[in-house]
Amino acid sequence: MLQQLDVQQELEDVYEKALRRNPGEPEFHQALREVFDTLGPVVARHPEYHEQAILQRMVEPERQIMFRVPWVDDAGVVQVNRGFRVQFNSALGPFKGGLRFHPSVNLGIVKFLGFEQTFKNALTGMGIGGGKGGSDFDPHGRSDAEVMRFCQSFMTELHRHIGEYTDVPAGDIGVGGREIGYLFGQYKRLTNRYEGVLTGKGVGWGGSLARTEATGFGAVIFADRMLATKGQSMEGQRVIISGSGNVAIYAVAKAQELGAHVVTFSDSSGYVVDEAGVDLGLLREVKEVERGRAADYVARRPGSRLIQGGRVWDVPCTVALPCATQNELDVHGAEALVRGGVVAVAEGANMPTTPDATEALQGADVLFAPGKAANAGGVATSALEMQQNAGRDPWSFSQVASRLETIMDGIHDECANTAEEYGDPGNYVLGANVAGFTKVADAMLAHGVI
Numbered sequence: 001m002l003q004q005l006d007v008q009q010e011l012e013d014v015y016e017k018a019l020r021r022n023p024g025e026p027e028f029h030q031a032l033r034e035v036f037d038t039l040g041p042v043v044a045r046h047p048e049y050h051e052q053a054i055l056q057r058m059v060e061p062e063r064q065i066m067f068r069v070p071w072v073d074d075a076g077v078v079q080v081n082r083g084f085r086v087q088f089n090s091a092l093g094p095f096k097g098g099l100r101f102h103p104s105v106n107l108g109i110v111k112f113l114g115f116e117q118t119f120k121n122a123l124t125g126m127g128i129g130g131g132k133g134g135s136d137f138d139p140h141g142r143s144d145a146e147v148m149r150f151c152q153s154f155m156t157e158l159h160r161h162i163g164e165y166t167d168v169p170a171g172d173i174g175v176g177g178r179e180i181g182y183l184f185g186q187y188k189r190l191t192n193r194y195e196g197v198l199t200g201k202g203v204g205w206g207g208s209l210a211r212t213e214a215t216g217f218g219a220v221i222f223a224d225r226m227l228a229t230k231g232q233s234m235e236g237q238r239v240i241i242s243g244s245g246n247v248a249i250y251a252v253a254k255a256q257e258l259g260a261h262v263v264t265f266s267d268s269s270g271y272v273v274d275e276a277g278v279d280l281g282l283l284r285e286v287k288e289v290e291r292g293r294a295a296d297y298v299a300r301r302p303g304s305r306l307i308q309g310g311r312v313w314d315v316p317c318t319v320a321l322p323c324a325t326q327n328e329l330d331v332h333g334a335e336a337l338v339r340g341g342v343v344a345v346a347e348g349a350n351m352p353t354t355p356d357a358t359e360a361l362q363g364a365d366v367l368f369a370p371g372k373a374a375n376a377g378g379v380a381t382s383a384l385e386m387q388q389n390a391g392r393d394p395w396s397f398s399q400v401a402s403r404l405e406t407i408m409d410g411i412h413d414e415c416a417n418t419a420e421e422y423g424d425p426g427n428y429v430l431g432a433n434v435a436g437f438t439k440v441a442d443a444m445l446a447h448g449v450i
Contacts, residue, residue, distance in 0.1 A: 007044045011036050014055045025108025027326060027351070031115050032059060034355060034370075038433040041422050046441070052449065054441045061114060063087040066107060067157040069135055071150045074143055083154050085133035087167055088114035091443035094165055095131030096121055096379060098172030101179065105134045112326070113172075116350055117379070119436030120372040123411045126383035131167055133158070139174050151182035159187050164195045164389070170382050171200040173245065173325070177212075196389030199382035203394075208385035210400035211378075216250030217401070218377015218408045219321055219348040219369075224258060225412040226344050226367040226428070227319075235259030237343075240317040241278075242266045243324035244287050244294065247348045247375070251321050252278050264315055266324065267294045270308035273315055274301060316340035323348030334360040347371035358429065373415050373432040380407045 015036050022028055043049050069081040084107060087095040097117040100110075110132050118130025135154060139147050162169060171180055180200045187197055201207035210217070224234045237260045241248050244265045252262050262278045264271055272278075272294050279301055286292040286300075298306045313320065313333035320342050322329045326349065329337075334357035337345065344367035347353060351371055353361070361368045381404055388394055415431030424430050 007040050007050075010050055011039060011043065011055070014059065017056075018059045022108070022111070025111060027112035028108045028115065030327075030355065031112040031351060034351070034358075034429070035115075035119070035433050035437065038430045039437060042434045042438060046438075048445060049441050052445055054444055057444065058089065058118075058437075058440065059115070061086050061088045061111065062090060063161075064107070064111075065133075065158075065161055069137065069150065069154050069157070071146075071153045073146050079150075081135050081137040081150070083133070083135045083157060084110045085158060085161055085167070085169075086110045086114040086131060087161070088130045088132070089118040089440060089444075090129035091440050091447060092122055093127040093129050094163075095167035096128035096170070096382065097130055097132040098134075098170045099175045099179075099183075100132070100134035100172040101137045101139050101174030102134070103136050103138045105136045109326075110134060113350055116372050118440060119433065120376045121379055122436040122439040123373055123414065123432060124376050124380040124383060124407055125410065126380060126407075128168075128379070128383050128386075131169075132172075133169055134172065134175075137174075139179065144178065147179060148182045151179055152186040155183045155186035156190065158183075159190045162187075162197055164197050164386070168196065168382070168386060169198055170379070176200075176246070177202055196386050199385045201385070206385075206389055208381060208388055208400055209395065209397040210404065211381045211385055212246055213250040213253065214381035214400075214404055215247045215375050215378030216252070216323065216348060217254045218380065218404060219247070219323070219346050219374045220251050220254035220258065220260075221377070221405055221408040222369050222374040222412055223319055223321065223344050223346040223367075225409060226346065226369060229416070229426070230343070230367070232343070233258070234319070237261070237319045238263065238317045239319045239321065240264040240312055240315050241321045241323055241348075242271070242312050242328060242352070243322075243349065244283065245323070247378075248321075248323040249280070249284060249287060251323055251348055252280055252283065255319075255321075256280060260319065263317070264312050265294070266312050269294050270306050271310070271312040271315075272297055272304055272306055274304040276303055311336065313337050314340070318343045320345045321348050322352035324352065325349055326351045327354050329353045329357050331356040331360050333357060337361070338364045338366065342366055345369070346374040348375050350375065362427070362429070367426070367428075369415075369428045370432050372436060373411050373428060376411055377404055377408055380404060
């Protein structure tokens with residue numbers, strides 16, 4: 001067995017080499033650091049991971065695809081965006097992960113998301129590998145015709161790299177049912193195949209019931225299971241939620257179903273505080289039907305208020321669910337949560353908590369669930385959609401929801417048991433990283449050096 005000092009040096013050497021090979025990608029560096037900081041004990045226990053260079057191979061994507069996406073806007077002006085697909089690791093199954101359309105998208109962000117996705121997908125136990133993709137295209141404010149032309153151009157290149165047994169993309173920020181429909185239509189047109197190559201499809205043409213709700217539902221289920229380890233539940237908790245997309249909306253829905261009192265949501269204009277409890281019907285109408293802003297909710301909801309320029313984390317709560325985007329919860333926000341009486345934090349987004357914020361929360365004995373565990377419900381249900389597509393057998397909402405709850409229960413228990421096995425009970429970050437890493441590493445060993 002390697003000496004502990006050698007293990008730490010090995011981890012540091014691999015990390016430093018990854019930094020040199022991937023300059024200017026801070027989100028990817030952060031994701032690597034967060035995982036590597038927990039892997040010392042498992043690498044010491046399994047010297048074969050060192051001998052077969054598992055770490056060195058795992059930080060390098062199997063394939064990185066970057067391409068030009070030209071399209072014509074409604075004014076007849078040619079626009080050019082950049083498209084990405086990073087196929088990170090297929091040791092456990094076909095690449096699986098969403099497409100993000102947002103001006104912030106670049107190669108480093110897609111690599112960070114793909115790396116995280118690899119371990120998240122492993123934790124589901126559903127036989128799917130990790131990948132991610134997207135574009136710096138912003139669908140906000142674009143007409144349906146413009147979004148269609150962009151999606152068709154994007155898929156014209158992407159289609160040659162994906163397939164139901166190769167890589168199965170889904171939606172993410174900026175990619176909902178409308179975009180998935182246009183992407184799927186172009187894939188079918190180009191390949192002459194009707195297959196489960198994308199998930200998040202419309203229910204009438206191959207999609208799964210409960211897929212839209214799944215990530216938000218899953219994060220709340222995970223939080224509820226964490227609270228149960230302390231003799232509590234979601235019932236009666238005062239909950240704050242960031243974001244107002246699918247994840248946030250259905251986190252509100254599930255939390256309210258379990259008896260919690262949800263008082264916030266947010267968007268880029270600020271955050272809304274609704275002490276009477278967020279009106280889920282109005283929130284869905286404003287965000288899903290009208291594609292409106294937080295101010296539109298406040299204008300129609302007496303007693304609610306929009307706070308601009310502040311932090312949603314300043315609102316006192318017992319449970320916090322970051323459901324917007326990466327690094328939204330910094331150390332100052334974490335300290336505010338602790339002062340406000342927070343008991344549990346479950347990440348509904350991908351890496352929304354900065355490393356120092358995570359440390360502050362854990363140091364205050366706050367239950368903390370990383371996104372690779374807590375927000376795995378979406379990709380788990382995408383895998384269930386793949387099963388339904390393969391069997392040409394659509395399931396009822398209750399069937400999917402029941403499977404989702406079973407999967408989230410399993411992820412929670414595996415993370416908790418792994419943390420206890422490695423001597424740090426209650427450390428869900430350690431448990432998620434080690435459990436996910438071990439699943440992928442063991443499969444890579446079995447496949448040989450490829």
